[in-house]
Amino acid sequence: MDYLKSLQLIxxxxxxxxxxxxxxxDARRVYDYLDLPIEPNWHLVFLLLKEEKQLSVTEISxxxxxxxxxxxxxxxxxxxxxxxxxxxxPKDSRKQIVQLTEKARKELxxxxxxxxxxxxxxxxxxNDEFLEQLVEVEENMTESDLLDRVIEIKAKRxx
Amino acid sequence: MDYLKSLQLIxxxxxxxxxxxxxxxDARRVYDYLDLPIEPNWHLVFLLLKEEKQLSVTEISxxxxxxxxxxxxxxxxxxxxxxxxxxxxPKDSRKQIVQLTEKARKELxxxxxxxxxxxxxxxxxxNDEFLEQLVEVEENMTESDLLDRVIEIKAKRxx
DNA sequence: CTTATATTTGTAATCGATTACATAAAATAC
DNA sequence: GTATTTTATGTAATCGATTACAAATATAAG
Numbered sequence: 001m002d003y004l005k006s007l008q009l010i011x012x013x014x015x016x017x018x019x020x021x022x023x024x025x026d027a028r029r030v031y032d033y034l035d036l037p038i039e040p041n042w043h044l045v046f047l048l049l050k051e052e053k054q055l056s057v058t059e060i061s062x063x064x065x066x067x068x069x070x071x072x073x074x075x076x077x078x079x080x081x082x083x084x085x086x087x088x089x090p091k092d093s094r095k096q097i098v099q100l101t102e103k104a105r106k107e108l109x110x111x112x113x114x115x116x117x118x119x120x121x122x123x124x125x126x127n128d129e130f131l132e133q134l135v136e137v138e139e140n141m142t143e144s145d146l147l148d149r150v151i152e153i154k155a156k157r158x159x
Numbered sequence: 160m161d162y163l164k165s166l167q168l169i170x171x172x173x174x175x176x177x178x179x180x181x182x183x184x185d186a187r188r189v190y191d192y193l194d195l196p197i198e199p200n201w202h203l204v205f206l207l208l209k210e211e212k213q214l215s216v217t218e219i220s221x222x223x224x225x226x227x228x229x230x231x232x233x234x235x236x237x238x239x240x241x242x243x244x245x246x247x248x249p250k251d252s253r254k255q256i257v258q259l260t261e262k263a264r265k266e267l268x269x270x271x272x273x274x275x276x277x278x279x280x281x282x283x284x285x286n287d288e289f290l291e292q293l294v295e296v297e298e299n300m301t302e303s304d305l306l307d308r309v310i311e312i313k314a315k316r317x318x
Numbered sequence: 319c320t321t322a323t324a325t326t327t328g329t330a331a332t333c334g335a336t337t338a339c340a341t342a343a344a345a346t347a348c
Numbered sequence: 349g350t351a352t353t354t355t356a357t358g359t360a361a362t363c364g365a366t367t368a369c370a371a372a373t374a375t376a377a378g
Contacts, residue, residue, distance in 0.1 A: 149280035
């Protein structure tokens with residue numbers, strides 16, 4: 001018996017938040033359990049830098065759609081753990097060029113084996129139909145977000 | 160072009176968080192735009208107390224599945240705005256009995272008219288199939304959460 | 319009855335991210 | 349070539365929620 005579920009559309013925001021929060025929390029517990037020496041968020045940075053080799057903070061922030069302070073914080077920690085280096089771009093001294101270290105590339109196969117387990121677990125929770133629906137939701141929100149839609153609805157009522 | 164989307168299952172957690180965060184943020188903007196004198200979260204407490212009349216902090220927390228400090232905080236603000244009263248239960252002096260005030264009941268019809276607009280906007284973002292999929296995801300996570308599943312997968316691999 | 323345990327409310331510390339602000343460098347305008 | 353605007357990074361303050369801790373009361377156990 002779930003009161004939020006009974007509210008249907010009214011409860012959907014809170015339910016999504018509930019799922020999101022539990023997922024983030026569980027991810028941390030999984031990383032602890034697997035004794036991974038990294039934080040869940042670093043995963044995305046690893047994958048991005050593995051492909052792109054050299055990226056600035058802003059480029060990472062744009063690709064992952066995290067705020068730039070969030071990326072700075074992640075990079076700072078990854079640097080302290082020896083997984084990335086950051087050097088000032090000689091052509092543009094505002095920019096920091098971030099790239100994986102040798103240590104990171106050496107550990108990648110092990111990490112990927114662990115990530116693979118997590119991926120299978122995630123796949124058991126979210127089926128393909130959900131992923132398809134998620135794409136639609138993202139498109140709907142990009143096309144016109146909640147505020148835009150409320151403004152439109154209010155305008156129509158006042159006609 | 161969305162890097163997280165291209166990662167499929169690996170990016171799904173971050174995408175859900177992104178949707179959740181934007182939704183919560185947009186909800187606040189909508190409440191501001193509509194000049195509602197309440198915060199988005201209060202909505203759920205209003206609806207619950209409208210039906211149940213009298214509830215303790217723990218009962219509200221259990222129904223909405225928010226932590227009890229979160230409910231205490233909401234109730235404190237709703238009280239300051241004159242929408243609820245809280246009195247000590249004469250039969251159990253640990254408990255606070257929370258209920259809507261006359262002011263709250265008087266304003267409910269207006270609030271409900273505004274909530275209706277928001278509900279329509281939410282319905283335009285999340286279709287019925289998504290809601291069905293969401294139920295499945297919740298069931299999957301309740302049945303066995305991410306950590307449980309990873310533990311199981313690891314055990315199988317080590318056989 | 320007295321002691322131990324569980325429940326309820328309340329407060330403090332923490333957390334992971336954001337927005338707002340500051341600074342330096344590059345690009346553009348004139 | 350100097351002044352203005354934009355861009356990139358970095359820091360501080362904030363935010364909404366959680367977990368951890370504390371205190372009071374009720375319940376259960378002996």
